[in-house]
Amino acid sequence: MSPAPSARVFVARHSLVVRLTHWTNVAALLVLLLSGLQIFNAHPALYWGDVSVFDRPWIAMFAAERGETAVGLTKIGPWTFETTGVLGFSDNRVRGFPAWATLPGYRSLADGRRWHFFFAWLFVLNGLVYWSAALVGGHLRRDLLPRRGELSPRHLAAEAAAHARLRFAKGEAALGYNTLQKLAYLAVIAGLLPLMVLTGLSMSPGVNAGLPWLPELFGGRQSARTIHFLSAGLIVLFVVVHLLMVAAAGPANSLRAMITGKFAVTPGDAS
Incomplete structure (x- = not known):
């Protein structure tokens, strides 16, 4: 049936x-x-080629001082973006990706x-x-x-x-x-x-x-x-x-x- x-x-x-x-x-x-x-x-940081050219990364995540505080920055090619709390600087320390990731x-x-x-x-x-x-x-x-x-x-x-x-x-x-x-x-x-x-x-x-x-x-x-x-x-x-x-x-x-x-x-x- x-x-x-x-x-x-x-x-x-x-x-x-x-x-x-x-x-x-x-x-x-x-x-x-x-x-x-x-x-x-x-x-x-990421590079193209065989060796790391530290002053010319294609992508980089880092921290910089801004006044009395540190900010996280992400560089992609010629552009730089502030990414504090997520990339470059999080949990009050310098790090690419945050601890939870x-x-x-x-x-x-x-x-x-x-x-x-x-x-x-x-x-x-x-x-x-x-x-x-x-x-x-x-x-x-x-x-x-x-x-x-x-x-x-x-x-x-x-x-x-x-x-x-x-x-x-x-x-x-x-x-x-x-x-x-x-x-x-x-x-x-x-x-x-x-x-x-x-x-x-x-x-x-x-x-x-x-x-x-x-x-x-x-x-x-x-x-x-x-x-x-x-x-x-x-x-x-x-x-x-x-x-x-x-x-x-x-x-x-x-x-x-x-x-x-x-x-x-x-x-x-x-x-």
């Missing part, structure tokens, strides 16, 4: 491997971000590096598990690669317009990723995340000695550090947009699917 049109049916959406690697990535990336900002605070909260380059390196290797191993399962199990081909016609300008424009109006797929159409999701996920898992790993390795003296061509691939050791930082910023932006889209589309169903693997579908719903 078929279910009533209004009855919800729970169907499988995410495999166990996808769910486990997703939540492992959430934890690893959070720790990597916070510990990375702790490491950045040891020298809160770093791991650990206290000033410690050594502890920040320990947290960062441990979770960096966890992140790499987790990525290898995900990619192996995606290739062997067909997740990459079945769920992430755009199909014929999905990359046409008309189709992409229609999806972008629907997203702008917060109109999302319903019913069985919601079981798969739309083209914008596929492109965004591919850009992150096949672009940004590997770039983070490679630029991170490019900053390691041991890797520099064994693979001197790796930092040169990015224009030098300091350029690799800058690209590493910018990639982290883009990943944060992706996460923010991702969470907003989950909230707009229905967080309960999306979270259930990523925790239990089951997605609720109402037969007869229009896509």
Whole structure:
């Protein structure tokens, strides 16, 4: 007997491997971000090239005296902004990012590096598990690669317009990723995340000695550090947009699917 049109049916959406690697990535990336900002605070400036040119940073966070008080300043290219309390000077001390945004909260380059390196290797191993399962199990081909016609300008424009109006797929159409999701996920898992790993390795003296061509691939050791930082910023932006889209589309169903693997579908719903 078929279910009533209004009855919800729970169907499988995410495999166990996808769910486990997703939540492992959430934890690893959070720790990597916070510990990375702790490491950045040891020298809160970025450069292009192979060496640090201290008087010509591309980005810098510092403090300056203004009368009898100190103010935090952030320099981006030729522009300088006052960012007291957030960047450059916070908690009555000179520091790039504030204590609440770093791991650990206290000033410690050594502890920040320990947290960062441990979770960096966890992140790499987790990525290898995900990619192996995606290739062997067909997740990459079945769920992430755009199909014929999905990359046409008309189709992409229609999806972008629907997203702008917060109109999302319903019913069985919601079981798969739309083209914008596929492109965004591919850009992150096949672009940004590997770039983070490679630029991170490019900053390691041991890797520099064994693979001197790796930092040169990015224009030098300091350029690799800058690209590493910018990639982290883009990943944060992706996460923010991702969470907003989950909230707009229905967080309960999306979270259930990523925790239990089951997605609720109402037969007869229009896509």
